[in-house]
Amino acid sequence: MRAVGAFLVGVVVVLLLRSTALSAFAARGVVLDALAFAVVAWSLRHGPAWGCTFGFALGVCADLDAAHWLGRHALVLTLVGYAVGRLAGTVVRESAGTQFALILGATAIHQAWSSLFELQGWSATPQLLARVGIAALATAVTGAAILMIARRVVGGPLFGNVSVQPGQAR
Secondary structure, three states, rough: HHHHHHHHHHHHHHHHHHHHOOHHHHOOOOOOHHHHHHHHHHHHHHHHHHHHHHHHHHHHHHHHHHOOOOHHHHHHHHHHHHHHHOOOOOOOOOOHHHHHHHHHHHHHHHHHHHHOOOOOOHHHHHHHHHHHHHHHHHHHHHHHHHHHHHHHHOOOOOOOOOOOOOOOOO
């Protein structure tokens, strides 16, 4: 029951951050992809099943909040959650470099998929690549820094020991 409460709180907090605090950055051209960051962090901690469930729930709620077809965010965030959750058992989850790379990749995939539908012919490709690159780099740097600060505040590992697989009881 505790995990379900954390799940619901996580979805609500990420959606509120996305639509309030982070929208000011997006208006200036810098997109911090809270959706991709949250799915990566949740998947690293809880594994592939919970990762894709969190990605789907977050994506459906984000789709309901936006003015586009339903499932656009849900599909890609579900796949990202599953992929990162599967990788969580084989990578060093506490490594800042690993977190940076996973957030960078997840954000690039999410932003490219989301922006693909806004592409207006091949002439817009350079703008799309710049937008995806800036969003991925900004989110990866910010996300890795947030996780590093959280690890210092907690005083221990955020994602568990290497011997404990994600999603298992600790």
